Amino acid sequence: MLFPTITFAVFLALVLAAHTALLTRPTAWKATMLAASYAFYGWWDWRFLSLIWVSTLVDFVAGQALHRSSDPGRRRLLLWCSLGTNLGMLGFFKYANFFVDSFVDVFADFGITVSATPLSIILPVGISFYTFQTMSYSIDIYRRVLEPTDRLLDFALFVGFFPQLVAGPIVRARDFLSQLATDDRSPIDTGRAIRLILGGLFKKMVLADVLAAQLVDGVFADPGGATGLETLLAVYGYALQIYGDFSGYSDIAIGIALLLGFRFPANFDQPYRALSLQDFWRRWHISLSSWLRDYLYIGLGGSRRGRARTMRNLLATMVLGGLWHGAGWTFVLWGALHGVGLVVERLVSPEPNAAVGGRLGRAVRGLVTFHIVCVGWVFFRSVDLERAFEVFGALGGSWTSAPRLSLGVALLLLAGVATQLTTPGRVDHWWERASELPVVVQAAGITAAILTFDVLGPTGVAPFIYFAF
Numbered sequence: 001m002l003f004p005t006i007t008f009a010v011f012l013a014l015v016l017a018a019h020t021a022l023l024t025r026p027t028a029w030k031a032t033m034l035a036a037s038y039a040f041y042g043w044w045d046w047r048f049l050s051l052i053w054v055s056t057l058v059d060f061v062a063g064q065a066l067h068r069s070s071d072p073g074r075r076r077l078l079l080w081c082s083l084g085t086n087l088g089m090l091g092f093f094k095y096a097n098f099f100v101d102s103f104v105d106v107f108a109d110f111g112i113t114v115s116a117t118p119l120s121i122i123l124p125v126g127i128s129f130y131t132f133q134t135m136s137y138s139i140d141i142y143r144r145v146l147e148p149t150d151r152l153l154d155f156a157l158f159v160g161f162f163p164q165l166v167a168g169p170i171v172r173a174r175d176f177l178s179q180l181a182t183d184d185r186s187p188i189d190t191g192r193a194i195r196l197i198l199g200g201l202f203k204k205m206v207l208a209d210v211l212a213a214q215l216v217d218g219v220f221a222d223p224g225g226a227t228g229l230e231t232l233l234a235v236y237g238y239a240l241q242i243y244g245d246f247s248g249y250s251d252i253a254i255g256i257a258l259l260l261g262f263r264f265p266a267n268f269d270q271p272y273r274a275l276s277l278q279d280f281w282r283r284w285h286i287s288l289s290s291w292l293r294d295y296l297y298i299g300l301g302g303s304r305r306g307r308a309r310t311m312r313n314l315l316a317t318m319v320l321g322g323l324w325h326g327a328g329w330t331f332v333l334w335g336a337l338h339g340v341g342l343v344v345e346r347l348v349s350p351e352p353n354a355a356v357g358g359r360l361g362r363a364v365r366g367l368v369t370f371h372i373v374c375v376g377w378v379f380f381r382s383v384d385l386e387r388a389f390e391v392f393g394a395l396g397g398s399w400t401s402a403p404r405l406s407l408g409v410a411l412l413l414l415a416g417v418a419t420q421l422t423t424p425g426r427v428d429h430w431w432e433r434a435s436e437l438p439v440v441v442q443a444a445g446i447t448a449a450i451l452t453f454d455v456l457g458p459t460g461v462a463p464f465i466y467f468a469f
Contacts, residue, residue, distance in 0.1 A: 002463065005461055019032075030180070041125075055085065056155060062078050066142055086131040090127055125166045130159055133159060133171060149177055163256040163257045164253040167253070167469075179261070192258060193258035198449055198450075200248040201450065210458060214404060224390065224394065228396055230405065235378060242380075242465055243271065244416065249466065269286065274370075274373075278342060292318075297314070297317040315339035316339075318335045320335070331380065334379040
């Protein structure tokens with residue numbers, strides 16, 4: 001079930017009606033929200049609900065046992081049972097064929113032919129996100145920084161809550177369960193919720209989907225048929241497409257959660273304004289980058305054991321972060337590129353975001369950072385390494401024409417740039433002015449905006465990019 005569809009609009013209307021009717025009955029409210037969340041996920045393929053149930057039950061029981069136990073050995077065993085279950089499911093469904101193919105390729109390099117039949121495995125939508133959520137729950141209890149909930153219904157809703165279930169943001173148990181504990185489920189800041197939802201719909205339906213259909217997909221499918229200028233614009237276009245697609249989903253998810261009484265932290269903060277890769281990862285997919293920092297980088301030792309190990313931990317974290325995104329060497333190389341960049345920044349300057357060189361210096365650092373990120377996006381978008389290098393090679397073609405650059409595409413590229421440069425306070429100001437209008441006028445404006453997005457966007461609704469991860 002995709003957000004920008006009539007089916008989801010009907011589903012959300014029913015959920016909001018149930019939410020309003022059950023505000024004073026917390027247990028019934030939780031049970032209804034859980035049933036709605038399972039219906040939302042099961043709409044895609046009900047069979048994979050079993051994976052959510054396994055993760056929920058294993059981590060709920062493990063959390064209880066971890067809290068009660070004081071024996072270090074037993075606690076480590078319980079933690080590994082939790083991590084092993086989640087990583088085992090993730091590894092099988094997401095990486096089995098990748099490792100089989102890599103195994104065959106290694107032997108082929110030595111002239112040995114090994115035959116292996118690829119497994120017919122469907123990647124369950126959202127498995128990378130909800131497994132990370134439940135693992136953080138177990139790790140926090142193991143570290144004694146979180147007490148487990150003794151209510152299975154509460155924990156099941158934490159794991160399966162539908163707004164962010166399939167593509168994030170990755171929500172921590174301590175943030176979700178503390179809000180779930182209150183009996184007040186009334187909507188909070190409806191105006192902000194609607195602004196987030198409308199902004200997310202624009203980013204997805206217009207910015208991301210139109211750039212993909214009219215520029216990006218064609219160039220990345222056949223780099224040899226594109227001019228150099230067209231290829232460069234497609235690389236820039238993909239940077240804006242993936243931002244619009246993913247931040248659009250996050251905005252819609254956060255807005256829907258807000259309508260249901262939950263405040264989730266922002267997942268994006270104008271990432272292409274970053275002055276360094278370190279700054280970029282403070283602004284891009286914030287819930288994942290903070291998860292990798294808190295549970296992987298610090299788990300590996302962080303910066304506690306000298307510069308050499310710090311650099312190793314940074315590189316390992318980013319390579320594994322790249323592999324988390326997808327089972328392919330393009331993702332590994334994308335993660336390694338960011339890892340090496342972060343290491344170089346640490347070696348060159350301990351404070352890469354310091355205000356050095358005034359406005360010109362900041363502008364240069366911003367442009368350099370953006371183009372390093374774009375180089376990474378070429379690997380991220382390409383179907384394989386060969387295609388990625390074809391895209392880089394196509395940049396050497398003619399720079400005198402760009403057949404795919406229509407007026408609409410040019411305006412969208414400028415609009416994408418504007419999303420990174422506009423001061424958020426100004427947007428909030430104009431939205432506050434709009435919220436003072438009569439309710440009928442606001443409703444008409446919202447309806448008109450949605451219809452406009454539908455007209456401007458391509459036919460149909462493309463799945464969100466991060467559904468594949």
